[in-house]
Amino acid sequence: MSGAEFVPLSLTPMLIGVCVAIACALPGNFLVLRKQALIGDAISHVVLPGIVVAFLVTGAVTTWPMLLGAAGAAIISVAAIEAVRRLGRIEPGAAMGVIFTTMFAGGVLLLEQSDTSSVHLDVEHALFGNLESLIWLDATGWSSLVDPVALAGLPVELVRMAATLVGVALFVALFWRPLKISTFDEGFARTIGMRTRPLGLALVIVSAIAAVAAFDAVGSIIVIAMFICPPAAARLMTNRLEHQVAWSVVFATLAAVTGYVLAGYGPLWIGYVSSVSAAGMIATVSGVILAVAALTGPHRLRGGAAKEI
Amino acid sequence: MILDALFLQLGYNATLVTIGAMLLGMAAGVGGTFLFLRKRALVSDAISHATLPGVGLAFMVMVALGGEGRNLIGLLAGAAVSAGVGLLIVNWLSTRTRLAEDAAIGAVLSVFFGFGIVLLTVIQSMNAGRQAGLEGFLLGSTAGMLRSDALIIAVSAAFTLVLVMLLRRPLTLASFDPEYAAASGQNVVRTDLAMMGLVLAVTVVGLKIVGLILIVALLIIPPVTARFWTERTDHVVLISGAVGGTAAYVGASISAALPDMPTGPIIVLVGFALFLISLLLAPKRGVLAAYLGHRRFQRRVHLRQGLLALAQGQPIYERLTLRLLRRAGWARRDGVATAEGRGRAGRALLDETRWQLIRRDPSFEAAAAHYDGLTPIERVLTPDQIAEIDARIPAPKEVTT
Amino acid sequence: MTLQLATKDGSDAGTEVGRDAPLQIKGMTVSYGQKPAVFSVDMTVPAGAMTAIIGPNGAGKSTLLKAALGILKPLAGQTLVFGRTLAESRDRIAYVPQRASVDWDFPTRVIDVVLMGLYPKLGLLGRVRASHRAAATACLSRVGMEDFATRQIGQLSGGQQQRVFLARALAQDADLYLLDEPFAGVDAATEKAIIAVLKALRDAGKTVVAVHHDLSTVPEYFDRVFLINTRKVAEGPVEEAFTIENLQAAYGGRLATAQVDQLNGTLG
Numbered sequence: 012m013s014g015a016e017f018v019p020l021s022l023t024p025m026l027i028g029v030c031v032a033i034a035c036a037l038p039g040n041f042l043v044l045r046k047q048a049l050i051g052d053a054i055s056h057v058v059l060p061g062i063v064v065a066f067l068v069t070g071a072v073t074t075w076p077m078l079l080g081a082a083g084a085a086i087i088s089v090a091a092i093e094a095v096r097r098l099g100r101i102e103p104g105a106a107m108g109v110i111f112t113t114m115f116a117g118g119v120l121l122l123e124q125s126d127t128s129s130v131h132l133d134v135e136h137a138l139f140g141n142l143e144s145l146i147w148l149d150a151t152g153w154s155s156l157v158d159p160v161a162l163a164g165l166p167v168e169l170v171r172m173a174a175t176l177v178g179v180a181l182f183v184a185l186f187w188r189p190l191k192i193s194t195f196d197e198g199f200a201r202t203i204g205m206r207t208r209p210l211g212l213a214l215v216i217v218s219a220i221a222a223v224a225a226f227d228a229v230g231s232i233i234v235i236a237m238f239i240c241p242p243a244a245a246r247l248m249t250n251r252l253e254h255q256v257a258w259s260v261v262f263a264t265l266a267a268v269t270g271y272v273l274a275g276y277g278p279l280w281i282g283y284v285s286s287v288s289a290a291g292m293i294a295t296v297s298g299v300i301l302a303v304a305a306l307t308g309p310h311r312l313r314g315g316a317a318k319e320i
Numbered sequence: 321m322i323l324d325a326l327f328l329q330l331g332y333n334a335t336l337v338t339i340g341a342m343l344l345g346m347a348a349g350v351g352g353t354f355l356f357l358r359k360r361a362l363v364s365d366a367i368s369h370a371t372l373p374g375v376g377l378a379f380m381v382m383v384a385l386g387g388e389g390r391n392l393i394g395l396l397a398g399a400a401v402s403a404g405v406g407l408l409i410v411n412w413l414s415t416r417t418r419l420a421e422d423a424a425i426g427a428v429l430s431v432f433f434g435f436g437i438v439l440l441t442v443i444q445s446m447n448a449g450r451q452a453g454l455e456g457f458l459l460g461s462t463a464g465m466l467r468s469d470a471l472i473i474a475v476s477a478a479f480t481l482v483l484v485m486l487l488r489r490p491l492t493l494a495s496f497d498p499e500y501a502a503a504s505g506q507n508v509v510r511t512d513l514a515m516m517g518l519v520l521a522v523t524v525v526g527l528k529i530v531g532l533i534l535i536v537a538l539l540i541i542p543p544v545t546a547r548f549w550t551e552r553t554d555h556v557v558l559i560s561g562a563v564g565g566t567a568a569y570v571g572a573s574i575s576a577a578l579p580d581m582p583t584g585p586i587i588v589l590v591g592f593a594l595f596l597i598s599l600l601l602a603p604k605r606g607v608l609a610a611y612l613g614h615r616r617f618q619r620r621v622h623l624r625q626g627l628l629a630l631a632q633g634q635p636i637y638e639r640l641t642l643r644l645l646r647r648a649g650w651a652r653r654d655g656v657a658t659a660e661g662r663g664r665a666g667r668a669l670l671d672e673t674r675w676q677l678i679r680r681d682p683s684f685e686a687a688a689a690h691y692d693g694l695t696p697i698e699r700v701l702t703p704d705q706i707a708e709i710d711a712r713i714p715a716p717k718e719v720t721t
Numbered sequence: 722m723t724l725q726l727a728t729k730d731g732s733d734a735g736t737e738v739g740r741d742a743p744l745q746i747k748g749m750t751v752s753y754g755q756k757p758a759v760f761s762v763d764m765t766v767p768a769g770a771m772t773a774i775i776g777p778n779g780a781g782k783s784t785l786l787k788a789a790l791g792i793l794k795p796l797a798g799q800t801l802v803f804g805r806t807l808a809e810s811r812d813r814i815a816y817v818p819q820r821a822s823v824d825w826d827f828p829t830r831v832i833d834v835v836l837m838g839l840y841p842k843l844g845l846l847g848r849v850r851a852s853h854r855a856a857a858t859a860c861l862s863r864v865g866m867e868d869f870a871t872r873q874i875g876q877l878s879g880g881q882q883q884r885v886f887l888a889r890a891l892a893q894d895a896d897l898y899l900l901d902e903p904f905a906g907v908d909a910a911t912e913k914a915i916i917a918v919l920k921a922l923r924d925a926g927k928t929v930v931a932v933h934h935d936l937s938t939v940p941e942y943f944d945r946v947f948l949i950n951t952r953k954v955a956e957g958p959v960e961e962a963f964t965i966e967n968l969q970a971a972y973g974g975r976l977a978t979a980q981v982d983q984l985n986g987t988l989g
Contacts, residue, residue, distance in 0.1 A: 043419075044827065048426040049362055056533070098607045099599050104422070105361040105544050112537035113592040116585035119459055119534075123580045138458070139437050185845060192837050196823040198792045203841050203893070204811040232369070233437070236430035243423045250873035252828045274438070288441040294434025301427055305417045313418040313826060313875070418826055617755050621796055625748055625761045637747050638797055679950070680970035688973055691951065693750075693760035 014153040023147040023169050024228075025271045028293055030172040031225040032263035034179045035237035038218040040256050041183075043242045044194050047215075049104065050089070051238035053111040054219045057081075057088040058231040059137045060118025061223075067125055074167070078223055085219035088114055089212075140230030142271070142289040145169065168228055175224040182217050183256075190214065191252055229290035237263060240297035247308030262304075266297035326573045333470050334576040337462045340474035341529050341572035341587065342565050344522065345538060347481040349564025350488065351518040352539030353546065353557045357495040362425055363410060363516070364539045368523045368532045369429040370406025371399035372436025375457050375527075379443055390453070392469045392528065396476075399457075400524045406432050407516055460531030460584035462575065473528060480521045487514055488557060496553045529572070530584035538564060541591040548602035567591035619644055620694050624668060626650075630657045631669035671697050674709050741804040743768050743897045743928040744789065749798030751781070751788045757796070758784045762953045766897075766930055766945075771923050773933040773943040777972045780950040782932040783819065783901050790816055790899065802897060812841055815895035817886045819902050825875045831885050832870040835860055838892030860891040865914050880911030887915055898922060900931040916942050939963055 035051075042048050058081045065080025066072060088110055096106040149155065149164030156162070183190070193200035193207040200207050222234045229237070245258035270293030275286045305311055355361055378398025383389040406428045413424035440454060453461075462470075494501040494511040502508045519539060526535040546559035571587030600607050626641040627650070636642050636655050645651035650661030657665055674697045678684035687700045697706065744766040751759040759781035766772050774782045788795040791807050802810035815838070835857040836849060843849065861867045864884040874882065883903060890898055898919070904912050919929050923944075930947075933939065939946060939959060946963045948954035948971040955967040 043423045044824075046420050046422050048420075048422040049365075052362075052365065052426055052429065095599065098610075099544070099548065100605065101544055101547070102359050102361070104359065105356055105540055108361050108365065108536055108540035109544055109592070109595060112534055112540070112588055116534055116537065116588035116592075119582055120585040120589065123582050123585075188840055188843070188845060191829070192840060195827045195829060195834075195837075196818065198787070198818045198822055199816060199837070199889075201792050202790050202811070202814060202816040204808065230437075232430060233434045234430075235426055236434055239423055239426035239430065243419050243427055246419065246828060247417060250828050250875075251830060251833075255828050278442075283442075283445075285445040286441075288434075288437045291434040291437030291441065294431050295438060298427065298431025298435070301431070305413060305419070308417075311417045613755065617752070618796055621750050621752070621757065621760075625750065625797060628761065629748070637799060641748075641797065676952075676970070679973055680966070682969070682973060685973050693757050693951065 015151060018152055018155055019147045019150040021271070021275060022150070023166050024142045024145050024289065025268060027145055027166075027169050027172050027228050028142055028267035028271050028289065029264050030169070030176045031221075031228055031234070032237045032241065032267040032293070032297075033260050034172065034176040034221040035218075035225060035234055036241040036259045036263040037179050037183045037256065038214055038221060039238035040242040040245070040252075040259055041190055041194055041214055042218060042238060043246065044252075045211075045214075047103075048239050048243075049107055050215055051218060051222065051235050053088055053092060053107045054085045054215075054222050055226065055231040055234045056111040057084040057114045057118075058223060058226045060084050060114045060121070062137060062226075063118045063121045063125075067121060074171075074227075081223040081226065082219060084114065085223060086216065089215050089219070137226065138230050138232055139288055140226065140228050140233065140290045142228050142293075143275070143286065145228060172224055172228065175221060179217055179221050182213070186210065186213070229293065233290045233294040236294035236297045237266075240294075240301045241266065244297075244301040244304035244308070247304040247311040250310050262297070262300050266293055266300055270294070270296040324577060326570070333465060333467055336467075336470040336474045337465065337529065337583075338569060338572040338576060340470065340477045341583070342569035343474070343477035343481045344526050344529065345542075345568025345587070346561045346565035347477060347484045347518075348522045348526065348535075348538035348568075349542035349546070349560040349562070350481075350484045350557055351515070351522050352564070353543040353560045354491045354495040354515045355519055355539060356543035356547070357553065357556070358515075360421070361540045361543075362422070362536070363407070364519050364523065364536045366410050366425040366428045366432075367403045367407055367516075367520055368527075368535045369436075370432040371403045371523060371527060371532050372433055372457070373439055374398035374400065374402025375454055376436055376439030376443060377402065379454060380439070380446075383446065392466075392472055395454075395457075396524050396527065399527055400520060402432065403520050403523060407520065456531075457527050458531050458533060459582060460527070460529050460534065462529055462572070462583045465528070469528065473525060476521075476525045480518070480525055483521065484518055484561075487518065491515055491518075492553050492557060530587060534584045534588050537588040537591060538568065541588070541595050542567065545591070545595040545598045548598040548605045551604075563591065563594050567594060623648065623650075624694055627661070627665040627668035628672060630661060631665035673713060674701075674706065677709050677712055742766060742801075743803055744899075744930060745801040745804075746785070746789050747799050747801070749785060749788055749800075750796045751784050751793055751798075752796050757951060759788065759795075759949070760951050762798070762949065764789075764947055764953065764956065766928060766947075768928050769923060769926050770944040771919060771929040771931070771942065772945040772947055773931055773939050774947045774949060775933050775936065775939065775971070776949040776954070780971070782949060785949060786899055786901055786930075786932055790814070812893075813896045815890035815893040815898050817883075817890045817898070817900040817903055820879060820882050820886065820906065822901075825877075825882065827874065829874060830870070831861070831866065831872050831874060831877070832857055834874060834885050835888045835892050838889040841893070857888075857892055860888040861885075863891055863918055864888045878908070880907035883907050884911060884914065887918060891918070896927055898927060898929045900929070902932050902934060905934060936968070 039051065042050055061081035061084025062077040064084070065076040069076040091110045092106045095101055095109060096103050145166045145168045147165055149161040151161065189200070189205055189210055193205055193210055197207050218238065222231070225234050241259040241262035242255070244262050245255045248258045249255050271289050273296065274289040274292035278286055352364070355364060375395050375398055378395050379389045382391060382394050410421070410424045410428050413419050413427065414421040443454065490506060490511050491514065494506060494508055498508050501511070522539060523535050526538060530538060542560040542564035543556060545563045546556045549559055550556055567590045568587050571590040572583055575581045575583040575586045598606065603609055622638065622641040622644050626636055626645045629636050630651065642651065642655060645661065646653065649658060650664055651657050675691055679688040679691060690700045742765050744764070746762060746764040749759055749762045750757055762785060774785065776782050784793065787793040788798070789800045800807050803813060836853065839853055839857065843853070858867055858870060861870055864887050866881060866884050866888060869877065869881065874885065877885065887903065903915055923929055940963065943959060945958050947956045948962065948967050950971045954971040955962040
């Protein structure tokens with residue numbers, strides 16, 4: 012495949028996919044270890060009502076209001092889950108189930124009630140994303156990577172997603188120790204003066220930001236795969252948090268690249284004409300990676316059962 | 321219009337769908353209760369998302385076999401198979417690897433859904449797939465439903481409800497006390513399987529009405545709502561069934577009567593309204609009742625601690641304690657007891673002294689177990705017993721200050 | 722004549738020990754729902770002593786400790802550590818939680834857990850230097866675990882896990898050590914090792930408070946006892962406060978006769 016074809020059509024979607032996968036996998040490591048993996052599930056389901064409300068308020072399909080709407084919905088959902096859990100003394104899973112389904116239902120209802128037929132705002136788009144469309148029209152080949160004019164025409168989604176990745180990575184790096192200590196032993200963390208509640212909330216908010224920035228590219232449900240599958244597979248590979256996070260980044264990248272390639276070119280190889288959903292394929296590949304790790308990972312079993320050779 | 325719908329006056333199809341939705345809501349409410357009591361509510365989310373690839377594969381297989389592809393029974397059978405596979409994988413990951421159940425649920429949910437999306441894009445590119453309408457399974461769509469489909473849904477919902485009612489007793493026992501159930505000869509693994517089978521049946525039947533993303537709400541919201549009203553498992557089951565049935569019936573009626581009212585979301589929102597009312601207003605577990613109870617309790621604790629401090633001439637550390645004492649007229653601003661406060665303090669100290677005496681006497685063990693620092697001893701002992709205790713108090717019974 | 726609460730102990734609400742006592746708890750009430758687990762408890766721990774918090778199951782021993790440390794929110798009451806508030810004296814406290822309270826499947830090694838004790842010194846981004854590692858390893862050898870430094874924590878036995886927790890507390894280099902059931906579910910060798918470390922701490926002038934279960938070892942291990950059953954029952958030096966009468970008061974009829982006989986032996 013020539014650079015003239017690959018760079019404009021495939022390079023940027025692939026890079027966006029990699030950024031999404033890593034930005035979600037990083038906080039995902041802590042969510043999985045804290046047994047809060049399904050917070051990712053809840054957050055991503057409420058992205059839809061968030062963008063619908065943003066559209067109804069602003070009347071236009073523009074990026075920033077929608078991102079803000081989605082982020083607002085994510086924060087409201089987390090607060091509502093916490094409120095229902097505490098006030099109603101309900102276990103967290105059920106509290107999540109009540110809140111995210113209700114908010115999602117509200118979003119679908121608002122969408123049906125409002126006249127959105129004229130604009131490109133449909134449920135499927137929010138659910139599956141549209142990674143393939145994020146192409147780089149100004150590029151002509153590999154040389155465009157050093158061409159300032161062409162670089163100015165990079166899809167804004169790539170810039171946004173890369174910035175999100177940098178932000179998420181900074182958060183994890185900066186708060187590495189508090190995150191690690193409070194995830195392992197919250198009581199101890201409090202006795203040394205760590206503010207574990209705000210830290211836990213910050214982790215959820217950072218995850219929400221990653222999910223919101225990513226929904227545009229891969230859709231709101233496939234984001235869940237990126238939160239959970241790479242960290243879960245990584246956990247089965249090692250017994251050290253530092254290594255686990257490194258593995259999860261490797262797996263996330265592998266899933267994004269392989270998934271994108273399989274979706275775009277796989278059908279052609281088996282004689283099919285059109286490509287399939289890249290986001291769906293990335294999730295599928297991440298699932299395959301998890302399956303392999305669950306069957307063969309050196310530390311797949313609990314406790315001391317893993318042999319250190 | 322809504323009244324017409326509520327009284328099933330909107331035509332044969334709408335009536336069938338409404339009745340089917342109600343039966344399904346009842347079955348989901350009852351079945352979801354067991355899931356909720358076992359603290360596995362979100363397993364249903366994995367099951368429902370895992371139906372998507374099954375729907376897609378069933379469509380492709382039926383087309384490949386020369387069929388029409390849209391046969392509802394075929395699609396639902398495909399959904400059931402892939403949901404079952406998803407469920408098995410959740411169980412396998414959480415028991416055979418070190419991953420916790422929440423990670424297993426999230427992984428299965430998102431990967432199956434992602435694979436389902438891949439299949440949907442394949443189907444869209446097939447000639448037969450252009451009007452397949454499989455997207456309807458995502459959010460449910462009852463508008464323009466075939467009469468035969470409506471009938472299938474109503475009948476299978478009724479069948480699921482019968483199944484739930486038959487399995488109610490063993491499931492109640494197993495979800496309330498699995499160990500006892502096992503000890504009394506019940507096969508808990510099989511009961512668990514039956515529970516998951518029920519959830520699967522509800523999910524699959526509900527796909528067309530509510531859609532796979534929202535069907536979990538029918539399994540989760542009714543039991544959570546019911547839990548506010550009762551402490552008894554068997555009552556939770558019944559109330560949950562009633563809540564589920566009501567939400568589905570009212571929701572389906574509104575949806576049938578008014579334009580642009582998608583069935584699934586409306587059912588969920590009606591259910592949420594019932595939940596919200598229960599959360600706020602339920603007599604014992606509701607937020608309002610709990611808040612008032614906590615305030616009352618905190619007041620009693622602080623007053624009692626304050627009175628004991630006054631009686632023993634100790635300073636009062638907490639500002640809230642002092643404020644409450646002042647408001648009751650038992651202490652002055654500087655923390656010195658008023659005349660009434662001295663009397664109260666003396667009685668509190670006497671009560672506490674009596675408690676301490678019976679707590680060190682093994683013959684009063686049963687009564688002493690009621691000690692919580694607040695209950696007056698007169699509530700647990702007869703006057704004769706109190707007189708007997710008082711005889712052991714070494715000092716005179718007045719309090720000097 | 723003042724009517725006294727029928728407790729005989731060696732302190733009176735702690736004013737005599739002085740304001741700078743390592744640990745002072747005043748009017749602590751904690752409740753789960755509407756049933757107080759700890760009711761209006763005062764406690765004063767003098768410096769340089771080993772104090773056991775004892776009482777029957779569900780008497781509020783661990784709850785008192787957690788509320789005093791701010792891990793649980795009390796309904797009423799306050800804690801002073803060396804005469805200052807909790808927030809001001811965090812760096813002087815080391816806490817050893819119950820073993821069951823953490824996820825031992827967490828992907829981390831023994832040495833990393835001990836290094837967590839150095840966190841207050843390291844801060845957010847301070848580099849872990851060789852000197853820090855050496856300090857952590859030294860703490861591990863004090864509990865006899867230096868050979869396990871690179872093991873995954875889930876591969877340790879219960880006793881070994883408890884020793885790692887103690888090593889982490891040692892790494893904090895505190896003045897007040899609070900331990901929640903340090904001997905629960907550990908082997909005899911670990912129990913001996915832990916008590917030796919704690920006694921060494923005491924002899925170095927540190928203050929040790931432990932929630933304790935086994936009445937028969939109280940006189941051998943501890944200098945002071947604090948008896949609790951929702952309310953404080955007694956507090957003081959072992960020879961004064963650890964009496965059959967006080968134990969009966971704390972344990973009620975639950976203190977089996979056989980145990981009393983055995984204790985009669987222990988108490989002489």
